[in-house]
Amino acid sequence: MAAVHLENIYKRYKGTPQPAVEDVSLAVQDGEFMVLLGPSGCGKSTTLRMIAGLESISDGRLAIDGRVVNDVPAKDRDIAMVFQSYALYPHMTVADNLAFGLRRRKVPSAEIDARVRSAADVLGLGALLARKPYALSGGQRQRVALGRAIVREPKAFLFDEPLSNLDAALRVRTRNELVRLHKQLGATMIYVTHDQVEAMTMGQRICVMNNGRVAQVGEPLEVYRRPADAFVARFLGNPPMNVLKAAVERRDGRPGARLGGGWLPLSRWDAAALPPADVLVGMRPEELQLQAPDAAGPVLRGAVVGVEPLGAETLLLVELDGGAGEVTARVHRDVRTRPGDRVGLGVPEAATYLFDAVTEKAIAAREVQP
Amino acid sequence: MTELAIAHPAAGSLAQSATRLLRRGGLMAAVVLYTLYSALPFFWVGTMSVRTTSEISAAHFAWPETFHWDKFRTAWVDSNFAQYFWNSTVVVASAVAIVTLLGAAAAHCLARYNFRGNRLVYFILFSSIVFPPQIILISLFQVLVEYDLYNSRLGLTIVYVSLQLPLTVYLLEGFFARIPQDLFDAAKMDGYSDFEIFWRIVIPVGMPAIATTVILNFIQLWNEFLFAVVLLSDQESRTLPLGIRAYMGDYFQDIGMIATGMMIAVIPVVVLYAFFSEKLIQGMTAGAVK
Numbered sequence: 001m002a003a004v005h006l007e008n009i010y011k012r013y014k015g016t017p018q019p020a021v022e023d024v025s026l027a028v029q030d031g032e033f034m035v036l037l038g039p040s041g042c043g044k045s046t047t048l049r050m051i052a053g054l055e056s057i058s059d060g061r062l063a064i065d066g067r068v069v070n071d072v073p074a075k076d077r078d079i080a081m082v083f084q085s086y087a088l089y090p091h092m093t094v095a096d097n098l099a100f101g102l103r104r105r106k107v108p109s110a111e112i113d114a115r116v117r118s119a120a121d122v123l124g125l126g127a128l129l130a131r132k133p134y135a136l137s138g139g140q141r142q143r144v145a146l147g148r149a150i151v152r153e154p155k156a157f158l159f160d161e162p163l164s165n166l167d168a169a170l171r172v173r174t175r176n177e178l179v180r181l182h183k184q185l186g187a188t189m190i191y192v193t194h195d196q197v198e199a200m201t202m203g204q205r206i207c208v209m210n211n212g213r214v215a216q217v218g219e220p221l222e223v224y225r226r227p228a229d230a231f232v233a234r235f236l237g238n239p240p241m242n243v244l245k246a247a248v249e250r251r252d253g254r255p256g257a258r259l260g261g262g263w264l265p266l267s268r269w270d271a272a273a274l275p276p277a278d279v280l281v282g283m284r285p286e287e288l289q290l291q292a293p294d295a296a297g298p299v300l301r302g303a304v305v306g307v308e309p310l311g312a313e314t315l316l317l318v319e320l321d322g323g324a325g326e327v328t329a330r331v332h333r334d335v336r337t338r339p340g341d342r343v344g345l346g347v348p349e350a351a352t353y354l355f356d357a358v359t360e361k362a363i364a365a366r367e368v369q370p
Numbered sequence: 371m372t373e374l375a376i377a378h379p380a381a382g383s384l385a386q387s388a389t390r391l392l393r394r395g396g397l398m399a400a401v402v403l404y405t406l407y408s409a410l411p412f413f414w415v416g417t418m419s420v421r422t423t424s425e426i427s428a429a430h431f432a433w434p435e436t437f438h439w440d441k442f443r444t445a446w447v448d449s450n451f452a453q454y455f456w457n458s459t460v461v462v463a464s465a466v467a468i469v470t471l472l473g474a475a476a477a478h479c480l481a482r483y484n485f486r487g488n489r490l491v492y493f494i495l496f497s498s499i500v501f502p503p504q505i506i507l508i509s510l511f512q513v514l515v516e517y518d519l520y521n522s523r524l525g526l527t528i529v530y531v532s533l534q535l536p537l538t539v540y541l542l543e544g545f546f547a548r549i550p551q552d553l554f555d556a557a558k559m560d561g562y563s564d565f566e567i568f569w570r571i572v573i574p575v576g577m578p579a580i581a582t583t584v585i586l587n588f589i590q591l592w593n594e595f596l597f598a599v600v601l602l603s604d605q606e607s608r609t610l611p612l613g614i615r616a617y618m619g620d621y622f623q624d625i626g627m628i629a630t631g632m633m634i635a636v637i638p639v640v641v642l643y644a645f646f647s648e649k650l651i652q653g654m655t656a657g658a659v660k
Contacts, residue, residue, distance in 0.1 A: 054555050075561040087552035091574040101560035148560075 002065035002155035009060035035203030043212035080149035230360040260322025282353030289346035418629035454613035465530035473538030481546035545579035
């Protein structure tokens with residue numbers, strides 16, 4: 001097991017001015033489950049492939065277990081990787097697939113057998129050892145790919161979106177299996193995904209990436225509750241956080257944000273910390289409270305333009321008055337509204353987030369948010 | 371009971387099954403006709419191979435009255451076919467082996483590595499397929515004489531390798547390029563070097579395509595006449611097609627022995643095809659269906 005340290009890592013491709021990965025620094029602790037999360041093209045897979053040694057590092061330092069490995073070829077880094085496509089060797093049986101890496105490392109054949117058996121037991125592959133990959137289901141293939149990594153007993157495991165080819169039910173099950181496996185092996189794992197649910201449920205810490213840069217690193221709930229910028233705020237959460245442009249405006253001496261016709265107090269922020277003109281206001285859909293359109297207090301008013309009953313809950317898409325924009329609100333499943341209805345959405349002050357209108361960085365509130 | 375049920379189908383489905391029957395019948399007829407078209411001449415040569423030339427002259431298409439199996443012995447021993455057969459085997463087998471290894475390695479490099487001039491090399495190779503091979507015949511003759519390779523099996527082997535290499539690379543490159551990159555990355559993570567990956571992953575995974583090129587090259591070279599007749603003159607180094615040619619004189623053609631020689635020559639091809647036809651079809655259709 002090993003810690004993985006990335007220091008100011010860059011990846012530049014010839015002919016493209018913008019680096020694919022830019023100034024990424026990240027310390028993955030020994031035995032940690034770290035998730036790299038971001039939209040496609042954000043550089044997370046490239047970062048993972050650089051750790052694996054499948055891509056060269058343009059600049060910066062990569063250390064595994066304290067040893068700088070920038071110029072160490074993939075085969076000598078003692079790292080295992082699980083690919084999105086599983087990448088099972090189609091001409092080999094499951095047993096041979098599992099043993100392939102060990103044979104190269106000249107592990108005695110008795111030990112290879114023992115390790116293959118034990119990995120097969122852990123993953124429930126015992127009955128499939130003689131089969132070829134084409135005779136396996138998607139879930140079984142995925143487990144073989146996992147097994148191939150486990151038998152190696154590597155310093156660290158890398159996962160490149162390993163669940164995205166599985167159906168929804170199997171994905172949930174495999175997610176839990178992976179978490180269990182991590183506990184069991186105590187291994188360092190770095191897991192790339194664009195699925196925020198996977199990130200939230202599996203990662204001990206998550207590293208959100210955007211445009212080749214690290215946007216935020218932290219424990220899942222901490223990142224969810226205190227997003228470092230508007231991108232992270234929008235990316236985590238389903239449906240995503242509503243982020244709307246507002247004007248900073250004082251009423252009765254109190255600072256607040258004017259959103260079209262509505263006004264929200266911003267008493268949690270120091271007046272000095274607030275920008276002079278515009279600001280981005282964030283509100284999570286689950287924290288908006290459905291009210292009558294004429295309710296008093298910090299309420300945004302508008303007309304319902306879309307209703308999505310999901311069964312457990314209902315999502316309302318509301319066009320705010322005064323052209324402030326559209327917001328999504330998560331309401332109780334029994335709420336009966338139709339497109340065209342006028343509604344009010346109560347915004348608890350503790351549930352508002354503020355971001356700089358230009359840099360989109362979060363503006364910290366005075367007291368700790370719940 | 372089931373017959374009864376079938377006897378009273380709705381009028382629509384009756385018409386439907388009649389159309390299907392007609393279509394299937396038409397297809398069958400076409401297949402049968404094509405089989406006859408290609409098998410009958412072969413069968414005819416087969417009958418001629420056990421008849422003497424005078425018998426054939428008397429009645430071209432007659433069934434053999436007596437089967438002259440001894441003609442095969444005559445060809446094999448007296449007409450030196452044993453030597454020709456051996457020459458053909460040595461030249462073709464080594465040329466096919468070299469062209470397969472070399473072609474697979476080249477195709478792998480062109481398909482997988484992004485080096486400067488990759489597409490240029492590919493284009494030059496590919497463009498050489500377009501030209502008819504006859505245009506290099508005379509210069510090739512000169513070159514072989516120059517290097518003391520004229521009239522030698524080694525010389526012909528080298529020529530055969532260079533003749534078949536472009537098409538082999540072209541066919542294999544197309545197949546290898548479709549092998550997912552993840553497979554290579556996985557093998558790299560498993561600790562294998564580039565050459566080991568080629569040997570342990572590319573070759574076995576690409577086997578259907580490789581088998582196809584082996585069979586195509588073998589058949590092509592086994593029957594090759596033009597280059598052999600120009601580049602070989604000694605009886606000792608002749609290949610089978612030249613051996614058959616030897617039965618053709620200026621004034622007389624020993625049709626009976628030609629047929630016998632052809633049957634001897636065709637046997638390895640038939641055997642090879644019988645064993646590998648399934649692989650051949652697999653290789654040719656690989657990738658067509660995902």
